[in-house]
Amino acid sequence: MKICLFGIPGVPVGKHNIKDPRLDQADKLVEAKKKAYAQVDVVGEDDALNADAILVPRDRLPDLILNDLEFIETRLGRNPPEAEKAVLAKIKAVLESEKTVRDASLTDDELQIVAAHQFYTAKPVSAA
Secondary structure (H helix, E strand, O other): OEEEEOOOOOOOOEEEEEOOHHHHHHHHHHOOOOOOOEEEEEEOHHHHHHOOEEEEOHHHHHHHHHHHHHHHHHHHOOOOOHHHHHHHHHHHHHHHOOOOHHHHOOOHHHHHHOOOOOOHHHOOEEEO
């Protein structure tokens, strides 16, 4: 799993083991030859669109929303088909209310229409 740390300095990018005390207990019980922790791949802001999830400080969440708004305004300026234009307008209204694309309650058909577009806030975003 790739996780983007957006606006969180000091954490090196790369693979990180996730320590799990349950795995340690199981290892003691069965005395396995090998023990492998779960891993996450931490990526930087430049690779956020390729990440599976984004961790962001609460005060930087508006930056992600603004990035998505800029993309939508650019796309609307290129005169997309009417169906796409309607879905983008719906997403734009949600973003303007400072909510994420995931909060837009899009139908399956609407998701299909904008499936080619990558939005930062369509991914699971955890703001802390």
